[in-house]
Every structure is written in structure tokens, then in C-alpha cells.
Amino acid sequence: MSALKWQGWLVGLVTLAGLLVFAPLGLYVWASGGPSDGAGAPRPALEGVRVTGCRIDPASRRVVAGVEAAGRPEGPGAYVVTVEFRDTARAEPGGRSAESLVRIPGVAVTATEHAEALGPVWPVATVPWCGAAAATFTPVEPRP
Incomplete structure (x- = not known):
């Protein structure tokens, strides 16, 4: 046989060996990856929360932030x-x-609940900024 035929056979055998080694590994990684949209993994609680407003109460000069929490697929909770x-x-x-905690109980799966966080007394000459710094979600067990 000529040298070109041996090179062709060698390339074919190396390709086949690579497929035999890497194809099962690739299938394993692909199959164990789960859904690509992340539906199987719980999302962080902060993703379900947003600040909808930031104002200064005229009577008390305290900052008031409107907070909105969306339901989660895991079920109802707080x-x-x-x-x-x-x-x-x-x-x-x-x-x-400054920071303030606000509890939003009874958020159903498809519901959006609202609450207000009361902040500190704010100086007259400055405009406040309000934002969600952290959030935790606690599922509520259904009652029998």
C-alpha cells in the first residue's frame, strides 16, 4: 500500500477513537445539564423583589420605599x-x-404583593436613592 493510503487509514482510526472517547463524555455533560432555562434550579430571592418607589414623607421627613414581591414557582411564602x-x-x-427590613407575608405563586419600607429622617437638601440590598424567601407549608 502507498503511504497516502496508510495516512488515510490512520486519520480515520484516530477520528473513530476520538469519537469513542469524547462522544459519551459529551452526551453525559449534555444530559446532566438539566433544562437550559434554569427552571429546575431555584432562583435567588432578590430576583423576585424590586423597589417601585422612593419618596420622602412630607409630615415626618422619613424616606419611604415601595417594595414589590412576586410569587415563586416553589409555592406560597414570605x-x-x-x-x-x-x-x-x-x-x-x-x-x-441606612437600611431597613420589610416583611412581605403570604405571597402566592402567581401573585404580586406590595409593602412599604420606612427609612430614616432625611435631610431637606438631598434626594434619596432606595434599592433592594438583599432578600430571603421562606416557603409556607400548606396546612392539612
Whole structure:
């Protein structure tokens, strides 16, 4: 046989060996990956929460943040949200910052519930920024 035929056979055998080694590994990785949209894994609680408003109460001069929590596919439950109040949207060293906790109980799977977080007394000359800093979700066990 000529040298070109041996090279052709060699390339074919190496390709076949590579398929025999890497194809099962690729199938294993693909099959164990689960759904590509992440529906199988629980999403972080902070993704279901957002601050809908940030205002200063005229009577008390305290900052009030509107908070909205969306239901989760795991079932009904309660959120505890940490709301942060700052001078600016970007955290700055030495800037004014405060936090408040708000509990939003009884959030059903398809519902959206609202609450307000009460912040500190705010100076007259500054505009506050409000944002969700952290959140936890606790599922509620159904009663028999």
C-alpha cells in the first residue's frame, strides 16, 4: 500500500477513537445539564423583589420605599427584604446610607404583593436613592 493510503487509514482510526472517547463524555455533560432555562434550579430571592418607589414623607421627613414581591414557582411564602437608602445610586465612601427590613407575608405563586419600607429622617437638601440590598424567601407549608 502507498503511504497516502496508510495516512488515510490512520486519520480515520484516530477520528473513530476520538469519537469513542469524547462522544459519551459529551452526551453525559449534555444530559446532566438539566433544562437550559434554569427552571429546575431555584432562583435567588432578590430576583423576585424590586423597589417601585422612593419618596420622602412630607409630615415626618422619613424616606419611604415601595417594595414589590412576586410569587415563586416553589409555592406560597414570605419575603424578608433589606432596603437600602443612600444619597446616590452608587455607594460612596462617607456617603449617607441606612437600611431597613420589610416583611412581605403570604405571597402566592402567581401573585404580586406590595409593602412599604420606612427609612430614616432625611435631610431637606438631598434626594434619596432606595434599592433592594438583599432578600430571603421562606416557603409556607400548606396546612392539612
